[in-house]
Amino acid sequence: MRYWGSLALAMMLSVPAWGFTSAKLDIDTEELKSQADEVVEVNLDGKALEQGSKLLAVRSGISDSFKSLLGGIKGIYRLTYRFTLGNPYEEDAIKNLHRQMTDGGWAPMIDVQNRKENTGLTVYSYTSEDDTQNGITVISNDPSEITVLNLVGDVDLEALATVGETLGMPVMSIATTELGEPVVPLPPAPEDK
Amino acid sequence: MDQYELELKRALERCGPGSDFTARVMSQIRSERSLAADETSKKIASFPRWRSGVWRWAAVGAVAASLTLGFVVDQRRSEHRARIAEAELYETLLLAGEKISQARAEVIGVRYEGGAQ
Numbered sequence: 001m002r003y004w005g006s007l008a009l010a011m012m013l014s015v016p017a018w019g020f021t022s023a024k025l026d027i028d029t030e031e032l033k034s035q036a037d038e039v040v041e042v043n044l045d046g047k048a049l050e051q052g053s054k055l056l057a058v059r060s061g062i063s064d065s066f067k068s069l070l071g072g073i074k075g076i077y078r079l080t081y082r083f084t085l086g087n088p089y090e091e092d093a094i095k096n097l098h099r100q101m102t103d104g105g106w107a108p109m110i111d112v113q114n115r116k117e118n119t120g121l122t123v124y125s126y127t128s129e130d131d132t133q134n135g136i137t138v139i140s141n142d143p144s145e146i147t148v149l150n151l152v153g154d155v156d157l158e159a160l161a162t163v164g165e166t167l168g169m170p171v172m173s174i175a176t177t178e179l180g181e182p183v184v185p186l187p188p189a190p191e192d193k
Numbered sequence: 194m195d196q197y198e199l200e201l202k203r204a205l206e207r208c209g210p211g212s213d214f215t216a217r218v219m220s221q222i223r224s225e226r227s228l229a230a231d232e233t234s235k236k237i238a239s240f241p242r243w244r245s246g247v248w249r250w251a252a253v254g255a256v257a258a259s260l261t262l263g264f265v266v267d268q269r270r271s272e273h274r275a276r277i278a279e280a281e282l283y284e285t286l287l288l289a290g291e292k293i294s295q296a297r298a299e300v301i302g303v304r305y306e307g308g309a310q
Contacts, residue, residue, distance in 0.1 A: 042281045051271075052278030069286070078285045112299040121296045138292045149289045161297055164290030186283055 023126045023135030024075055025150040027100040032093050032146060036081035045075035045152070059187040065159040074153035075135075081146045094141050097148070098122065106137060118143050 024045075033039055044052060053070045056062065083089050102108070106124040113120045124137040135152040151160075194202075 042285050044278055044282055044285070048274065048278040049282065051275035052280075052282040055275055055279040056283055066286075070282075076282060076285050078288070110293075110296040110300055112296050121292060121299070123293060123296050136289075138289055138296075140292050147288070147292075149285065149292065151289060157293060160286070160290045161294045162290070163286060164292070164294030186280060 023150075023152045025077060025137055025148070026104070027097065027148075029079060029081075029097070029148070031096070032081045032089060035083065035087070035089050035093070036146075037084050037087060038080075038082040040078065040080040040082075042076070042078035044077070049073070049075065056186075058190050060190060061187040063162075065156065066163055069156050069159040069163070072154035072156060073151055075150075076152070077148075077150040079148040083144055083146075085144060088143060089146060094120065094139075094146065097139055097146075101137065101139070109136075 053073070057067050057070055081089070101122075101124050106126050108122055109125050110121070110123040112122070119140075119142040121138070121140045124139070125133055126135045126137070127133050133154060135150065136155050136157065137151070138147070138149040140147045
């Protein structure tokens with residue numbers, strides 16, 4: 001009886017951990033990967049994220065809200081699949097992505113679909129049982145590109161949207177960035193002040 | 194007694210060691226000792242070259258230099274990885290911010306258009 005009690009206690013204590021790890025996206029994108037002409041993957045967590053955040057936080061021009069946004073993020077993952085116009089992806093692939101999201105407990109917050117231009121933008125959030133937000137995922141698609149952005153942690157959506165608004169850059173100019181060679185110039189380093 | 198037997202008898206005849214036997218044995222021992230001493234002194238003569246101060250400090254210097262080089266290379270790599278992580282983080286956050294902002298603008302636009310109709 002005592003063992004059952006210990007087991008139940010251990011399970012109760014580990015529930016928040018389950019919820020948190022679920023905010024890291026675990027979806028099957030092999031089909032898209034095989035169809036894509038170009039794939040960009042970014043996986044940042046642990047020490048790499050910590051080091052990157054530290055460097056970014058000391059740059060000049062970084063607002064306090066951006067710094068607090070950085071502090072709340074525990075992991076950031078990006079998958080971008082690009083397709084040439086002669087080799088479009090299958091429509092079912094996008095439906096499959098969204099189905100995997102809802103099956104995984106993600107709730108759509110914003111969903112914008114443009115049937116004429118064949119574009120879509122959906123923002124999902126993941127909340128644990130105690131109603132705290134553990135992450136967001138953005139899935140966007142247009143005829144030549146599908147992007148999945150997964151941010152794990154306490155993500156301040158307002159701060160994130162402000163970052164996007166202040167930048168005022170077209171999405172595609174950022175999305176065409178190659179891994180390790182950013183097109184978007186970083187803010188000046190602290191010594192440049 | 195034939196010739197063969199005579200020769201056999203002469204060969205098996207007991208004979209003394211000779212008056213200079215001791216001197217000869219002692220001389221042989223001395224020469225062997227001096228040969229062994231020469232070999233040892235040769236080995237000792239070559240060994241200290243490796244153990245002399247110069248070589249010892251050279252070895253210490255080489256180890257210190259390789260450790261320092263390894264540390265510097267590791268630091269550089271770590272710094273490079275951090276810079277890449279920074280760029281990727283910034284770029285991904287901007288992309289996410291742009292998408293969220295765009296989605297929000299679309300929703301506000303649709304609501305506005307809906308309200309205007």
